[in-house]
Amino acid sequence: MSVMSFLGAIGAAQKEAMDADERVIIIGEDVEANVYGTTGGGKTRQETGDFVQMYGRNRIRNTPISEEGIVGAAAGAAMTGLRPIVDLSYSSFLYMAMDQLVNQVAKNRYMFGGQASMPAVFRSAMFYGLNTGAHHSDRPYPMFMNAPGLKIMVPSTPSDAKGLLRTAIDMNDPVLTFEACILWGLKEEVNDDEFWIPFGVARTHREGTDVTIVAISSSVHEALAAATELETEGISVEVIDPRTLVPLDKRAILNSVAKTGRLVVVEPAHRTCGAAGEISAIVAEEVFDSLKAPIIRITAPDMQIPFSPSLEKQMYPNKQDIVAAVRKITQKDKERVLA
Amino acid sequence: MATLSREQKIEAQRRMLRIRAFDERASKMVKRGHIPGTVHTSIGQEAQVVGATMALGEKDYMSGNHRSHGHPIGKGSPLGPLMAELQGKSTGVCQGKGGSLHLADFNVGSLGESGIVGSSIPIAMGAALSSQVLGRDTVALAFFGDGAANQGVLYESMNMSGVWNLPVIFLCENNQYALSTPAHTVTSGVIAERAAGFGIPGIRVEDGQDLLAVFDAVSTAVERARRGEGPSLIEVVTYRYNEHSEGLRLGTDYRPADEREAWLKKDPLVLFREHLISVEGFSAEEMDALEAEILAEVDAAVAFSENSPWPDPSVGFKDLYTDSEYAA
Numbered sequence: 186m187s188v189m190s191f192l193g194a195i196g197a198a199q200k201e202a203m204d205a206d207e208r209v210i211i212i213g214e215d216v217e218a219n220v221y222g223t224t225g226g227g228k229t230r231q232e233t234g235d236f237v238q239m240y241g242r243n244r245i246r247n248t249p250i251s252e253e254g255i256v257g258a259a260a261g262a263a264m265t266g267l268r269p270i271v272d273l274s275y276s277s278f279l280y281m282a283m284d285q286l287v288n289q290v291a292k293n294r295y296m297f298g299g300q301a302s303m304p305a306v307f308r309s310a311m312f313y314g315l316n317t318g319a320h321h322s323d324r325p326y327p328m329f330m331n332a333p334g335l336k337i338m339v340p341s342t343p344s345d346a347k348g349l350l351r352t353a354i355d356m357n358d359p360v361l362t363f364e365a366c367i368l369w370g371l372k373e374e375v376n377d378d379e380f381w382i383p384f385g386v387a388r389t390h391r392e393g394t395d396v397t398i399v400a401i402s403s404s405v406h407e408a409l410a411a412a413t414e415l416e417t418e419g420i421s422v423e424v425i426d427p428r429t430l431v432p433l434d435k436r437a438i439l440n441s442v443a444k445t446g447r448l449v450v451v452e453p454a455h456r457t458c459g460a461a462g463e464i465s466a467i468v469a470e471e472v473f474d475s476l477k478a479p480i481i482r483i484t485a486p487d488m489q490i491p492f493s494p495s496l497e498k499q500m501y502p503n504k505q506d507i508v509a510a511v512r513k514i515t516q517k518d519k520e521r522v523l524a
Numbered sequence: 525m526a527t528l529s530r531e532q533k534i535e536a537q538r539r540m541l542r543i544r545a546f547d548e549r550a551s552k553m554v555k556r557g558h559i560p561g562t563v564h565t566s567i568g569q570e571a572q573v574v575g576a577t578m579a580l581g582e583k584d585y586m587s588g589n590h591r592s593h594g595h596p597i598g599k600g601s602p603l604g605p606l607m608a609e610l611q612g613k614s615t616g617v618c619q620g621k622g623g624s625l626h627l628a629d630f631n632v633g634s635l636g637e638s639g640i641v642g643s644s645i646p647i648a649m650g651a652a653l654s655s656q657v658l659g660r661d662t663v664a665l666a667f668f669g670d671g672a673a674n675q676g677v678l679y680e681s682m683n684m685s686g687v688w689n690l691p692v693i694f695l696c697e698n699n700q701y702a703l704s705t706p707a708h709t710v711t712s713g714v715i716a717e718r719a720a721g722f723g724i725p726g727i728r729v730e731d732g733q734d735l736l737a738v739f740d741a742v743s744t745a746v747e748r749a750r751r752g753e754g755p756s757l758i759e760v761v762t763y764r765y766n767e768h769s770e771g772l773r774l775g776t777d778y779r780p781a782d783e784r785e786a787w788l789k790k791d792p793l794v795l796f797r798e799h800l801i802s803v804e805g806f807s808a809e810e811m812d813a814l815e816a817e818i819l820a821e822v823d824a825a826v827a828f829s830e831n832s833p834w835p836d837p838s839v840g841f842k843d844l845y846t847d848s849e850y851a852a
């Protein structure tokens with residue numbers, strides 16, 4: 186075990202995979218100079234240099250600014266024997282490669298009757314909450330949940346980032362990873378050995394009996410802080426991080442709601458057709474009869490992201506929103522009981 | 525000048541005849557409702573297709589577009605599973621999930637035809653990247669039209685392949701129209717000359733009905749790519765004899781009345797048959813026999829398809845991922 190940042194954990198998973206399999210390559214803008222911090226030498230940098238010194242330019246591919254071409258090249262390479270990790274830097278840039286991601290990456294295996302496999306990982310970071318304005322703050326993972334054929338991971342801790350990314354790289358299907366930039370500096374003890382976290386297995390960060398909070402990406406930390414505060418009021422909160430949205434661990438969510446009877450879903454994406462909406466619908470369809478109160482979604486509004494720190498802050502779910510929501514759906518019961 | 529042996533020339537004619545006979549049959553079947561949807565034929569463009577595919581080796585890769593049957597046929601894919609795919613049968617090369625627009629036969633290096641114009645160009649670049657990283661000597665070729673030549677992704681691909689010296693050939697099938705739109709009305713400059721901007725060779729084959737001219741140009745590019753000298757752009761000028769897609773009836777005639785007649789006089793199958801007789805000394809009877817043989821091959825492919833069952837409904841829910849089935 187050693188203390189790793191979220192970003193360091195991503196770099197560690199990439200290094201492990203590069204060492205384990207020669208077919209793994211990294212392709213993207215500014216990966217050679219380690220601009221985004223996941224292709225650097227880290228602790229061994231003095232002796233070994235960065236990834237480009239360790240693995241050479243054959244496997245560390247610094248690209249032109251051509252997202253569509255990069256993603257298409259990775260797709261073709263994945264179909265013919267390589268296992269590319271594509272660093273797309275900002276999630277907002279995925280739109281430049283929308284055709285390749287949706288029409289080629291997601292469809293080719295199915296469309297060609299299983300002849301193709303697409304072992305590629307498309308990494309991007311969501312730079313929300315950092316005053317980068319509307320062109321760099323996107324949290325677009327729900328759009329890709331709507332493209333069957335892609336798998337999607339949204340890790341919220343360094344350990345999860347390392348274990349899930351390793352699984353993603355070793356997997357034979359295309360994976361999109363959405364990393365919250367505000368979590369990059371988050372540190373914790375992480376296993377230095379190779380480990381793999383399976384997709385489709387949620388992590389229950391905290392057990393509770395009154396309310397289930399399903400939280401995504403950075404919202405997990407807001408939810409945990411809210412749970413701590415609510416505990417002092419005698420409200421017991423269960424916090425679940427699905428970790429992967431495709432596949433989604435429906436069972437963990439449904440079991441929890443069947444137990445608590447209340448659900449709050451929190452995520453930083455926009456409200457309409459978001460992951461929160463999808464999870465809410467699944468719960469309403471499957472365990473409606475367990476619900477003691479209406480489901481509450483806490484999301485970003487259907488609004489663009491403004492630049493000014495004083496304007497941006499209010500756009501994402503925070504601890505206070507979560508506390509208020511939980512109070513609302515638990516209070517009613519208490520009132521009922523008192524009456 | 526790269527040349528074909530006598531045997532290779534007969535093989536080339538065989539493949540051109542296959543494309544013609546397959547597409548003529550497919551055209552009829554669409555109009556009779558025996559093939560669902562529509563098809564885009566390569567009738568008239570056979571020399572451009574086969575001149576290119578004959579220049580590729582068995583293990584070389586290729587990607588293609590909506591005008592899709594000629595490419596796998598030219599690369600040597602058997603006709604039965606292709607016809608079954610057009611009909612949506614279980615024995616189709618993609619199990620009935622691709623159809624005419626999305627043929628793929630990985631056994632012959634066909635990485636897939638794309639219904640999205642221009643979209644499969646970087647796929648060939650990626651296959652070339654695999655070759656380079658893994659130290660294989662395979663090359664990849666992307667077929668696309670004059671219409672696709674105005675998609676930005678082509679230029680991203682030419683740039684990236686150029687700077688990395690990737691073994692890829694960008695082959696523009698300039699049949700002079702993108703659906704109803706004449707190329708000269710939407711294309712600034714000459715397509716082949718755009719290669720110069722990327723410091724890679726750009727070759728224009730003015731007579732794309734001449735199989736040997738196409739073969740020569742593509743062979744030169746393939747050899748160059750195999751030597752590790754990087755990509756080339758080849759523009760082949762040709763003509764489609766049929767409508768953009770079968771059954772399409774456009775209200776206005778966007779092609780001059782005498783234009784098709786002029787190109788019909790340069791039918792690549794007739795031209796190459798004459799070459800085989802006059803230069804290679806085959807007899808007219810031998811050529812007739814070859815043509816009859818191919819018609820029988822197409823009959824057999826149709827029979828294979830007609831006799832094949834529809835796919836089981838469960839097939840519609842398979843192959844999305846490698847490790848899990850669809851879970852509603």
Ligand SMILES: Cc1ncc(C[n+]2csc(CCOP(=O)(O)OP(=O)(O)O)c2C)c(N)n1
Pocket residue numbers: 590591639640641642668669670671672673697699701702703768
């Ligand atoms: C991205 C995209 N835009 C438009 C279309 C509709 N469309 C299909 S084929 C075609 C013409 C393509 O022309 P060209 O690339 O020259 O190929 P050709 O049909 O002439 O072989 C068009 C506009 C499409 N399929 N994909």
Ligand SMILES: [Mg+2]
Pocket residue numbers: 669670671697698699700701702703
């Ligand atoms: Mg055209």
